[in-house]
Amino acid sequence: MRESELSPRGARGRVLIADDTQSVARPAARALGQAGYECEFCASGSETLAALEQRGADVVLADLARNGPELLAQMRGRYPGVMLIALTFNPGVGSAIAAMRQGAFDYLVKPLDDEELCATVKRAIELTRLRNENAQLHRRLEMAEAASLFVAESPAAKHLLALVRRVAATDSIVLIEGESGTGKELLARMLHYWSARSEGPFVAVSCKGSLVTAVEPLRNGAPGPAAALQSIPLTRAVGGTLFLDEIAEAGPALQADLVRILDQAEAAGNDTGLAPDVRIVVASSRALKSEAEAGRLRADLFYRLSAMPIRIAPLRERREDIIALSRRFLAAYAVKSGRRLSLTSDAERELLAYRWPGNVRELRNVIERAAMLTGADFVASKALELAPRVEPGKAERVASEVGGADGKGSLVEHGATAAHPAQAAPPGPASEPAQATAAEPAAVLSAAVSAAAPESASAAASGTLQQCLDEAARARIKAALEAANGNRSMAAKSLDVDATTLGRLIRRLGL
Numbered sequence: 001m002r003e004s005e006l007s008p009r010g011a012r013g014r015v016l017i018a019d020d021t022q023s024v025a026r027p028a029a030r031a032l033g034q035a036g037y038e039c040e041f042c043a044s045g046s047e048t049l050a051a052l053e054q055r056g057a058d059v060v061l062a063d064l065a066r067n068g069p070e071l072l073a074q075m076r077g078r079y080p081g082v083m084l085i086a087l088t089f090n091p092g093v094g095s096a097i098a099a100m101r102q103g104a105f106d107y108l109v110k111p112l113d114d115e116e117l118c119a120t121v122k123r124a125i126e127l128t129r130l131r132n133e134n135a136q137l138h139r140r141l142e143m144a145e146a147a148s149l150f151v152a153e154s155p156a157a158k159h160l161l162a163l164v165r166r167v168a169a170t171d172s173i174v175l176i177e178g179e180s181g182t183g184k185e186l187l188a189r190m191l192h193y194w195s196a197r198s199e200g201p202f203v204a205v206s207c208k209g210s211l212v213t214a215v216e217p218l219r220n221g222a223p224g225p226a227a228a229l230q231s232i233p234l235t236r237a238v239g240g241t242l243f244l245d246e247i248a249e250a251g252p253a254l255q256a257d258l259v260r261i262l263d264q265a266e267a268a269g270n271d272t273g274l275a276p277d278v279r280i281v282v283a284s285s286r287a288l289k290s291e292a293e294a295g296r297l298r299a300d301l302f303y304r305l306s307a308m309p310i311r312i313a314p315l316r317e318r319r320e321d322i323i324a325l326s327r328r329f330l331a332a333y334a335v336k337s338g339r340r341l342s343l344t345s346d347a348e349r350e351l352l353a354y355r356w357p358g359n360v361r362e363l364r365n366v367i368e369r370a371a372m373l374t375g376a377d378f379v380a381s382k383a384l385e386l387a388p389r390v391e392p393g394k395a396e397r398v399a400s401e402v403g404g405a406d407g408k409g410s411l412v413e414h415g416a417t418a419a420h421p422a423q424a425a426p427p428g429p430a431s432e433p434a435q436a437t438a439a440e441p442a443a444v445l446s447a448a449v450s451a452a453a454p455e456s457a458s459a460a461a462s463g464t465l466q467q468c469l470d471e472a473a474r475a476r477i478k479a480a481l482e483a484a485n486g487n488r489s490m491a492a493k494s495l496d497v498d499a500t501t502l503g504r505l506i507r508r509l510g511l
Contacts, residue, residue: 012036013058013125018048018071019087021063024110028061031114032121045071052079056238059083059124061108076103081132081236083124087112136199150183150190151325154318160187160310167308168194173262175247175305176283178312181361184283185245187312191281192241200240207250237278247282247305248291255298262304315356315363323348325360329367330379341371342378350381474509477502481511 015032019025020043029039040055042048048060048071062071062084072084086107105124108117152161167174168191176184185204192202244250250258282305284291289306291297315322326343334341343351347370356362370383477495484490492502505511 013121014038014040014056015121016040016042016048016051016057016060018042018045018060018062020044024063024087024112027114028112028117031112031117035118035122037121045074049074049078052082057082058128059085059105059121061085061087061121063087072104079236081128083128085120085124135201150186151321151328153324154320156313156318157321160312163310164190165194167191167310169196170308171279172308173280173282173305175288175307175309176281176312177287177309178283178285179314179359180285181359182312182314183360184285184312185243187310188241188243188281188283192243192279195241195279197240197279201237202241202243203237204243204245206245207248207254208246239277241279241281244280244282246284248284248286248288248297250297255301259298259301259304262301315359319352322351322356322363325363326351326367329364330371333368333371337371339371340377341374344378344380346381347379347384350384350386354386470509473505474511477505477509477511 012035015037017025017028017039019028019041025041029041032039040051040057042051045062048062051057052060052075060071060075060082072086075082075084083105084103086104087110088107089110105127106120108120150157150161152158164187174188174191176187178184188204189202192198288297288302292299292302323343326348330341330343351363358365366384366386367379370379370385374380374383477491480491480494481488484494488502488506489499492499495502497505
């Protein structure tokens with residue numbers, strides 16, 4: 001019978017005694033039990049680790065002569081919050097000194113003095129709880145700061161924010177998909193922060209390299225999938241959230257283990273995932289459905305992970321967020337550097353006219369670099385050094401098309417393919433002069449020319465350049481409308497332009 005079964009768990013803490021000498025272990029357990037601690041005997045280091053995995057502990061008393069240094073090394077990696085107190089017959093031996101240097105909380109000399117034992121355990125538990133409280137406070141501050149960094153000016157971002165708040169109240173597995181740099185981990189942290197688990201830990205693990213290779217050695221001699229996944233810090237995530245980033249990079253062995261564990265959790269009626277009371281959130285920069293169809297991801301794992309999918313739109317699809325994000329990043333850098341910084345209107349127009357292939361991460365880097373290099377108290381367009389640079393005057397022409405120089409609500413694509421304002425100014429009255437609306441974004445007409453049928457282009461080749469562009473745009477828009485059965489929204493989407501811009505082109509071209 002275990003000693004822990006004889007002494008019910010008290011409020012003071014739980015202690016594992018890793019010493020197979022009964023004359024030492026039993027008196028120690030008796031003294032600690034009388035002081036209000038729950039105790040459990042462990043005959044070896046492996047048994048101690050198993051007890052930590054299954055039932056946890058606040059303090060471990062370990063005999064250094066048998067398993068102290070090895071146990072300490074394992075605990076540092078897997079259970080950093082558990083204090084180890086070394087037991088030795090001789091305080092001067094090198095192993096005791098080495099254990100202290102490696103992170104043991106303290107050591108006690110055998111035979112143990114009951115009063116000294118209880119006092120040392122009490123100090124260890126008090127320090128553990130103080131550290132845990134500080135870590136919890138730090139985590140909550142981090143989560144609050146992370147949530148405050150999420151900018152939701154665009155309709156897509158506002159919808160995403162509302163969805164995250166609803167999903168956070170559940171314990172279901174969540175799949176977050178989005179391009180690199182869109183903020184998938186930030187979203188996972190917000191899910192945790194707004195959940196009932198916010199006081200628990202948030203543990204982030206990347207599946208790209210170290211996780212997969214770390215699992216492999218444990219498969220030899222580890223009979224169950226729970227043991228095979230010991231390299232995943234599950235115990236550190238108990239009561240909180242485990243975030244598995246880039247799940248599409250997981251190797252076959254890890255995928256198989258995850259499927260078995262999720263099957264066991266489902267059979268037990270546990271929706272939280274790999275371990276009791278752990279919420280699982282996974283993320284991928286590649287579409288998991290495509291990965292499963294290509295055979296790189298197990299189909300059964302995909303179905304288990306995709307019960308609650310959330311997609312983060314790339315920055316080019318939520319242009320209304322660009323200026324707000326830029327100002328937020330600039331303000332944060334200004335606080336760190338003790339400077340007053342602002343964006344000029346030409347810089348904001350250029351930010352709106354860029355395509356942002358690196359998404360929010362690229363935007364942050366561009367703003368911080370520009371703020372670092374500028375010697376003035378403002379960041380101008382030249383300091384942004386965007387590549388490819390916006391053509392001179394193009395950003396200003398596009399900004400004027402969509403409602404002013406401040407760029408609010410602008411949804412302008414940069415490059416030779418398209419430019420689409422998100423909140424263009426409403427068209428003027430029918431009596432408005434034609435030249436007032438004739439200056440459509442050059443990139444829209446350029447795209448129409450490149451996509452128009454050859455016969456249309458050749459038919460317009462004899463006219464002026466503007467007539468050629470108009471004829472090509474007319475043919476392309478007409479084809480898009482026919483393909484969409486007259487639905488302007490669908491046609492605008494296929495043309496990669498805003499519906500307002502398409503409506504203005506239709507009126508001007510007489511379609």
